[in-house]
Amino acid sequence: MNPHYHVSTIQRAIDVLNLFKTHSKLSFTSIQEMLGFNKSTLFRVLRTLEYNRYLARDKNGLYELGISVLVLGNQVSRIDKIKRVAGGYLKSLCDETHFTFHIGVLDGLEVVIIDKHYPQNSINTVSRIGRGVPAHCTGQGKAILAYLPSDEVRKIIDHHGLKRYTPHTITTVDELFWELERIRERGYAIDNSEHEKHTRCVAVPILNSYNEVEAAISLTGLTLDLPDDETITHNARMLMDLAEQVRMDLGYKGQK
Numbered sequence: 001m002n003p004h005y006h007v008s009t010i011q012r013a014i015d016v017l018n019l020f021k022t023h024s025k026l027s028f029t030s031i032q033e034m035l036g037f038n039k040s041t042l043f044r045v046l047r048t049l050e051y052n053r054y055l056a057r058d059k060n061g062l063y064e065l066g067i068s069v070l071v072l073g074n075q076v077s078r079i080d081k082i083k084r085v086a087g088g089y090l091k092s093l094c095d096e097t098h099f100t101f102h103i104g105v106l107d108g109l110e111v112v113i114i115d116k117h118y119p120q121n122s123i124n125t126v127s128r129i130g131r132g133v134p135a136h137c138t139g140q141g142k143a144i145l146a147y148l149p150s151d152e153v154r155k156i157i158d159h160h161g162l163k164r165y166t167p168h169t170i171t172t173v174d175e176l177f178w179e180l181e182r183i184r185e186r187g188y189a190i191d192n193s194e195h196e197k198h199t200r201c202v203a204v205p206i207l208n209s210y211n212e213v214e215a216a217i218s219l220t221g222l223t224l225d226l227p228d229d230e231t232i233t234h235n236a237r238m239l240m241d242l243a244e245q246v247r248m249d250l251g252y253k254g255q256k
Contacts, residue, residue, distance in 0.1 A: 013049055016031060019035070024064060025063065025064045026063050050066070052066075054068045054069055078214070082114070083114055085246050087117070089246065090115070090217065093238075100119075102127060103116075104217075105214070105215045109159045110160075113128065113130065114129065134195060137195045140203045142179065142189040142191070143218070145180055146181075146205070166193055189203045189204070198222060199220055200220070200232070204239045206250070208247075208252045
């Protein structure tokens with residue numbers, strides 16, 4: 001790693017956590033002997049990890065992994081399961097329809113693409129797996145926002161703003177909340193060239209058994225490929241059927 005980008009304090013915390021790959025519990029003295037940190041530095045690192053619940057101490061004062069590690073692990077497992085279940089369906093639809101398909105999830109205050117399928121003869125959008133996309137002007141983003149509590153939506157808006165990308169981008173809070181209400185009513189979101197010019201996107205949410213949004217799947221094409229309401233509605237219904245199938249495959253129960 002380029003030394004210019006190396007943060008020694010973060011590295012020390014990572015070094016501590018890495019010890020627990022092979023040890024279930026460790027004392028302060030054992031950690032110090034293994035890593036060679038001075039006592040004051042190690043004390044601060046351990047206290048910070050404990051405060052953020054990445055480490056915990058048992059009744060004997062030994063350190064062990066905390067609940068935050070489990071939460072992160074479950075998040076990775078959940079994302080991997082969504083990709084495995086939905087990915088096969090999307091690949092087949094991609095080959096059949098020649099549209100580009102994405103899967104997105106909410107990661108903190110960002111909507112992140114976790115999977116993408118596009119045919120060689122189709123447009124290759126600027127989206128990339130692992131990259132965040134604007135929530136207020138993309139199909140995936142709006143499909144997810146529509147099923148979040150309003151205070152969470154406002155946090156995302158406050159953090160990222162409502163940047164204008166094209167003449168069609170929604171840039172006011174009132175307009176966005178009105179759009180989210182429409183999405184809930186019809187069950188799908190539309191990106192009408194709001195993020196990228198000359199493209200349209202249709203997206204639907206994947207809801208869990210508690211009707212909480214887990215992810216969104218989307219279909220993207222040129223405006224010529226999705227020219228009117230009839231074509232958009234047809235593809236939206238196809239995606240809604242797919243989302244319901246994925247929902248059942250994931251083991252989620254109940255009605256939307």
